[in-house]
Amino acid sequence: MKNKSRRDFLKLFGLTGAGLxxxxxxxxxxxxxxxxxxxxxxxxxxxxxVGCKACMSACKRVNGDFGSLAYERAKFDPDGLWDAPEDLSxxxxxxxxxxxxxEDRWSYVKYSCMHCQKPSCVxxxxxxxxxxxxxxxxxxxxxxxxxxxRYCQVACAFNIPKFQWDKSIPQIVKCDLCKNTNLREKxxxxxxxxxxxxxxxxxxxxxxxQEAKERIKESPVKYVPHIYGEHEAGGINHLYLASMPFKxxxxxxxxxxxxxxxxxxxxxxxxxxxIAPVALYSTLCFIAVKNMKNxxxxxxxxxxxxxxxxx
Amino acid sequence: xxxxxxxxKLEGKIFTKSFFILLFVVAVGFFFVGVRFxxxxxxxxxxxxxxxxxxxxxYDVATGxxxxxxxYAVAILVYIRNRMQYHPLIRSAILTxxxxxxxxxxxxxxxxxRPWNSYNFFIPSKWQANSAMFEVALCVMAYSTVLIIxxxxxxxxxxxxxxWEGMHKVRDWLHPRIAPNAQNLATGLExxxxxxxxxxxxxxxxxxxxxxxxxxxxxxHQSSLGSLLLIASTKLHPLWHTGFLPLLFLINxxxxxxxxxILESIISCYSFKRxxxxxxxxxLAALIPWVTVIWLSVVVGDLANRGQIGAALKLDFYSGFFxxxxxxxxxxSAILFSRKNRRSARxxxxxxAMIVLGxxxxxxxxYLIGFNPGKGWxxxxxxxxxxxxxxxxxxxxxxxxVFVKLFPVLPNxxxxxxxxxxxGGIEPLAQLQLEK
Numbered sequence: 111m112k113n114k115s116r117r118d119f120l121k122l123f124g125l126t127g128a129g130l131x132x133x134x135x136x137x138x139x140x141x142x143x144x145x146x147x148x149x150x151x152x153x154x155x156x157x158x159x160v161g162c163k164a165c166m167s168a169c170k171r172v173n174g175d176f177g178s179l180a181y182e183r184a185k186f187d188p189d190g191l192w193d194a195p196e197d198l199s200x201x202x203x204x205x206x207x208x209x210x211x212x213e214d215r216w217s218y219v220k221y222s223c224m225h226c227q228k229p230s231c232v233x234x235x236x237x238x239x240x241x242x243x244x245x246x247x248x249x250x251x252x253x254x255x256x257x258x259x260r261y262c263q264v265a266c267a268f269n270i271p272k273f274q275w276d277k278s279i280p281q282i283v284k285c286d287l288c289k290n291t292n293l294r295e296k297x298x299x300x301x302x303x304x305x306x307x308x309x310x311x312x313x314x315x316x317x318x319x320q321e322a323k324e325r326i327k328e329s330p331v332k333y334v335p336h337i338y339g340e341h342e343a344g345g346i347n348h349l350y351l352a353s354m355p356f357k358x359x360x361x362x363x364x365x366x367x368x369x370x371x372x373x374x375x376x377x378x379x380x381x382x383x384x385i386a387p388v389a390l391y392s393t394l395c396f397i398a399v400k401n402m403k404n405x406x407x408x409x410x411x412x413x414x415x416x417x418x419x420x421x
Numbered sequence: 422x423x424x425x426x427x428x429x430k431l432e433g434k435i436f437t438k439s440f441f442i443l444l445f446v447v448a449v450g451f452f453f454v455g456v457r458f459x460x461x462x463x464x465x466x467x468x469x470x471x472x473x474x475x476x477x478x479x480y481d482v483a484t485g486x487x488x489x490x491x492x493y494a495v496a497i498l499v500y501i502r503n504r505m506q507y508h509p510l511i512r513s514a515i516l517t518x519x520x521x522x523x524x525x526x527x528x529x530x531x532x533x534x535r536p537w538n539s540y541n542f543f544i545p546s547k548w549q550a551n552s553a554m555f556e557v558a559l560c561v562m563a564y565s566t567v568l569i570i571x572x573x574x575x576x577x578x579x580x581x582x583x584x585w586e587g588m589h590k591v592r593d594w595l596h597p598r599i600a601p602n603a604q605n606l607a608t609g610l611e612x613x614x615x616x617x618x619x620x621x622x623x624x625x626x627x628x629x630x631x632x633x634x635x636x637x638x639x640x641x642h643q644s645s646l647g648s649l650l651l652i653a654s655t656k657l658h659p660l661w662h663t664g665f666l667p668l669l670f671l672i673n674x675x676x677x678x679x680x681x682x683i684l685e686s687i688i689s690c691y692s693f694k695r696x697x698x699x700x701x702x703x704x705l706a707a708l709i710p711w712v713t714v715i716w717l718s719v720v721v722g723d724l725a726n727r728g729q730i731g732a733a734l735k736l737d738f739y740s741g742f743f744x745x746x747x748x749x750x751x752x753x754s755a756i757l758f759s760r761k762n763r764r765s766a767r768x769x770x771x772x773x774a775m776i777v778l779g780x781x782x783x784x785x786x787x788y789l790i791g792f793n794p795g796k797g798w799x800x801x802x803x804x805x806x807x808x809x810x811x812x813x814x815x816x817x818x819x820x821x822x823v824f825v826k827l828f829p830v831l832p833n834x835x836x837x838x839x840x841x842x843x844x845g846g847i848e849p850l851a852q853l854q855l856e857k
Contacts, residue, residue, distance in 0.1 A: 233552065235549055238547045239538075239541075256534075256535050258535035259533055261552070263470060264652075264653055272470050276461045276463045278459055280462070281534070282534075369655065377645075380644070380667065387637060391637040
């Protein structure tokens, strides 16, 4: 009996384990992600950027009310004369940083949402507050559905979504390509519109890719021979060109497989058609009901015995 | 399941000294909860955009629910493995699980930035089946409901037999003008009683299906708690980031559940000065090594498969935490392979404690310690953040202590040389000690 029940127990484990194992095994085997080059994006050329931060101020001017963006104070500036964000934050959607390796080797870099082809934040949001537009590819956020669980922050490989930690009614803040403001009014994102040196190019992904390839071809000495974002994380719509390794500019090295694809494959295999949970429940019900019946029978048996003894 | 003589109410006053001490701790915690809702999460916690999940998620949700898996593990043992001799343990295990899960849910509400939007979980157009969080949220809500249903028989039994003394006292104390009519109140309460005795046998008939649901749901969401971190492939250290996370979390909660059941029993026997239930516990303990051996083999096999054995033996910060977790579980289980050790309360205690600590450390490693969002981010919980967690755990113990005195929960001590247990709440106490 003991052995038999142990076998049952292991069987039970096998049942749940099998789903998980096949999940891990199949990951990577399914059809790859198809990249949609018609989506909108931006190409940032770090070699052209002069670090004037006009893009940052334009972003806040245009989206201030809509994204509840605010000016940030620096410690040296008690009067609040400058807007001095240290990093992307609950008040800042785009940011220019300077990476300085030596006196004559340096580069600016722009941070903002990458508008991934397969965004992790959309994949993990439990209530669909993060969405990806099917036509434009814009990854947008809806604060009226968001529950504030911050799973998008955990999931984003680029650390883009930011949370308003200091507010009692907080929200997530991230770039939406000026979807509701500048893009609607003028057909271009505010940062790309105001850039005085053309370091930010706005357009369809296919045009941006072609442009980037031509620039590398024209002056191969100037650029690292790589377009950051062409394949990273399953492809992103905010592309980068630079004169130094992207990792030094704070852009993480990410495999071509989108993190969201890896996790979704496993989750889908376990919960495919909701078969595994239902099968588990019915198997367990069968075992438990059988056990209960046996137990009741033996209990009745004992009672009978006791009564007989009494007689 | 109609064995109501199996359980008994604990005799004794509800308002003891420890009650007020716990109440004070709860009050401190809730003060900070108030601050959090007025001034924002940043005012009380050290969480940041790099570490958006702190100890509220790591301890209260990810680890706390595993520790509250006693009800799950004991239910598998009793109903699936058909070991009815453990049936008397189940009601207190379910009560602990009920408070564990209920308060995990509560701390999620503290942690959520926009909790008023949570109703979206019930709106099908907002469902997002790709999200492990969606699965966890629905499952945990469903399981908490199932736990309440599983506990209902204890409440119904009490309602059936009560004389409503407290209720009548309150009525007498009220000003006659606002007090309800005595006659009406009595008939009303009589109806409640009738309802309870109508519901009880019917509930008993279908209870087994809820119990099995109570085994299925944790199987689903405990594995999904592991799936939550699958997506953080660039942030979670390769020692822990693997496609087997869901399987590892599932096995992990089973052995934590059994080890917690052993710890609870030993601690309560020690403090009640009752003889140790070595017979039952050694049977329980014989199971653990088999479960942990599966877990450890999956861990090692997976590391070898991904070529990370070297990283595990590097003896740096991450490898240190990995080895600690690995050997706590490994050595703890090795002790239990010896039949002699399994019959010694001391060794049982030591090994169960090691296994719970190791299992909990695994969850901390995945959620916090092995999580590195990039350069420049650091996290260590603030005082207020810790106090909110401590306050919630204190509320858990408080609730348990009150419930065991109001409802028949604990195993009937009649079998145990007639000694009367003095206080309840030993089981969650074990939890608190572990946490520290």
